[in-house]
Amino acid sequence: MALQKQQKTALMTVGVIVVMGSLAWAAIPLYNLFCRVTGYGGTTAAADAGSDVVLQDTVKIRFDASLERGMPWEFKPVEREMELKIGETGLAFYEAYNPTDHPIAGTASYNVAPFSAGSYFTKIDCFCFKMQVLQPGERVEMPVTFYVDPEIVEGREAKFVHTITLSYTFHETDMPEAAAALSTESTVSVN
8 A cells, every 4th residue: 555655656756847848848949939929028020011001100210239248249239220211112231341350249138128119020031030151351341131010009008108128139149060160171272
């Protein structure tokens, strides 16, 4: 009888551990999905084309840039802010510069503030969708095409938003093998 009770307790403990482990494993993908769907945490939406509706109401868009600690690039918005009609397609540029003597790969993370505007801020095209590789001394302007979804005027909290800040942070990432091989070839051919 005592053995059955111990086996039942052990089985329940293993079951709890498996359930908790599964929940922990699924937490990040589920949280990311939740943020994409709801715009929570400033996560933006994505679209293939601009809005079909443009309102007369305007919204000010501010642009912010930062670098992860240790990232040697220089990175800034070309224009600090712009005012657009809600639903109008905007085009902004960020400038990045690699002052080092070697190529560096970077990936940009982003968010929108206030968080309530995140799901209404829609990117059509963005440098943040893919890794960027800058060669030594290279300076580039990187575009982001976007609009603010007209449904923002119906959003419970978002309808009171008149200024939206789009922030990017560049993080150094491992150099892709193809780019590393290309930079090695170009270094060899120069010498």
